[in-house]
Amino acid sequence: MNRHLSSVLIALAVLGSSAAQGEEGRLIATGGASSIDGAAGGGLTPWAVISSYGEEGQWGASAFGTRVFLPDYRLDVAGVSASYGNRVEISYAHQRFDLGSLVHKLNLPQDSLSQDIFGVKVKLFGDLIYDRLPQVSLGLEYKHQLDFLIPSLVGAQRDHDVEGYLTASRLFMGAVFGYNLVVNGGVRYSRANENGLLGFGGDRSDARSVLKEGSVALLFNPRWAVGMEYREKPDNLSFSGESDWADLFVGWFPNKHVSVVLAYAQLGTIATLDNQNGTYLSVQGSF
Amino acid sequence: MRALIVISLSLLSACALQPPKDDSLYHALGDKAGINHIVEGLLINIAHDERINRHFRNADPIRLRDKLVEKFCVESGGPCTYTGDSMAEVHKGQNIGKAEFNALVEDLIDSMDARGIPVPTQNRLIARLAPQRGEIIGK
Numbered sequence: 102m103n104r105h106l107s108s109v110l111i112a113l114a115v116l117g118s119s120a121a122q123g124e125e126g127r128l129i130a131t132g133g134a135s136s137i138d139g140a141a142g143g144g145l146t147p148w149a150v151i152s153s154y155g156e157e158g159q160w161g162a163s164a165f166g167t168r169v170f171l172p173d174y175r176l177d178v179a180g181v182s183a184s185y186g187n188r189v190e191i192s193y194a195h196q197r198f199d200l201g202s203l204v205h206k207l208n209l210p211q212d213s214l215s216q217d218i219f220g221v222k223v224k225l226f227g228d229l230i231y232d233r234l235p236q237v238s239l240g241l242e243y244k245h246q247l248d249f250l251i252p253s254l255v256g257a258q259r260d261h262d263v264e265g266y267l268t269a270s271r272l273f274m275g276a277v278f279g280y281n282l283v284v285n286g287g288v289r290y291s292r293a294n295e296n297g298l299l300g301f302g303g304d305r306s307d308a309r310s311v312l313k314e315g316s317v318a319l320l321f322n323p324r325w326a327v328g329m330e331y332r333e334k335p336d337n338l339s340f341s342g343e344s345d346w347a348d349l350f351v352g353w354f355p356n357k358h359v360s361v362v363l364a365y366a367q368l369g370t371i372a373t374l375d376n377q378n379g380t381y382l383s384v385q386g387s388f
Numbered sequence: 389m390r391a392l393i394v395i396s397l398s399l400l401s402a403c404a405l406q407p408p409k410d411d412s413l414y415h416a417l418g419d420k421a422g423i424n425h426i427v428e429g430l431l432i433n434i435a436h437d438e439r440i441n442r443h444f445r446n447a448d449p450i451r452l453r454d455k456l457v458e459k460f461c462v463e464s465g466g467p468c469t470y471t472g473d474s475m476a477e478v479h480k481g482q483n484i485g486k487a488e489f490n491a492l493v494e495d496l497i498d499s500m501d502a503r504g505i506p507v508p509t510q511n512r513l514i515a516r517l518a519p520q521r522g523e524i525i526g527k
Binding site for chain 2: 159278279321
């Protein structure tokens with residue numbers, strides 16, 4: 102984690118040094134926050150928006166850190182993204198899932214599960230705000246699980262995989278009592294167990310499935326948003342059920358360089374332990 | 389949601405043909421005087437906005453203000469007539485980019501914030517202007 106954190110910090114410094122000439126041609130909050138997979142969007146699911154604030158001909162970059170406090174586990178994520186022309190975004194995220202009390206309870210050989218996620222997202226057509234059509238984007242994520250002993254013991258089939266998602270986002274002006282509403286909906290084609298932290302494919306099913314995900318966010322003004330998210334998950338491993346994920350969030354975008362998201366995340370059953378519901382906190386910097 | 393979209397779409401298409409009868413937005417913006425303040429604030433913000441002020445250097449500020457007041461007045465359902473040139477005509481040859489359009493939206497929001505215009509009212513005005521982006525950018 103330290104190695105990854107320092108690479109994130111170096112990236113931040115490099116990005117920060119170019120921030121002076123950074124152009125932010127899009128409206129505030131339209132770059133979204135950073136999802137745990139590294140793509141721009143909400144917390145648990147990506148949106149069709151492209152990260153940071155670059156418009157046509159402009160570059161953008163962002164970096165983020167996220168921590169999810171759960172009763173028996175803890176998830177830490179750090180990542181970076183770069184974008185160009187409000188058209189394409191590449192991202193990297195490193196996730197570390199601390200197994201907490203389960204390590205001693207089951208005498209586990211590892212105390213955490215980590216993975217790297219490399220993502221690319223391309224806006225296909227439409228616009229979040231202006232065009233007749235909603236903004237629609239296609240994304241690909243390459244995930245590499247780095248501690249595969251435990252996943253392999255519970256039936257996971259492989260330690261890396263590629264998954265795709267197609268997602269649409271639209272801001273409806275004044276839709277709720279005069280306030281703007283952002284609606285996001287998408288489908289994901291994946292066989293990741295617990296988002297990939299428990300590997301890919303399983304003893305019960307090794308095929309990718311189509312998974313729905315979506316979110317809504319109400320903007321009280323351009324800087325404050327509240328909303329909820331939902332992400333369907335597969336059930337490939339027989340040793341434990343896997344819950345769909347949901348959360349309620351508050352997002353704060355004080356300016357185009359910083360955003361903070363606080364959420365109550367309902368992650369349900371993870372690796373046999375029930376009721377893994379807790380606090381999600383994410384901080385993002387954009388340049 | 390679908391009903392909302394249909395309603396707003398039909399409102400928009402209706403408004404493109406004739407001035408809206410509903411003048412509640414005009415009143416919410418403070419009538420002619422309020423709109424005048426918003427437009428003057430907008431023009432001051434633009435003048436200080438390095439991203440877009442070059443587009444306005446050759447404009448006659450008094451005429452620009454008067455035509456914008458007329459424009460906002462008509463768009464908000466007020467008793468005005470827009471006597472300026474079409475949006476496409478006004479912006480011809482300026483090659484306004486998407487980022488520059490957004491900069492103007494931000495300057496407008498800042499001006500309305502400074503006037504204490506509530507967010508839902510701001511959203512109503514922006515919702516009437518946003519569909520005209522296509523007549524302004526890239527001309």
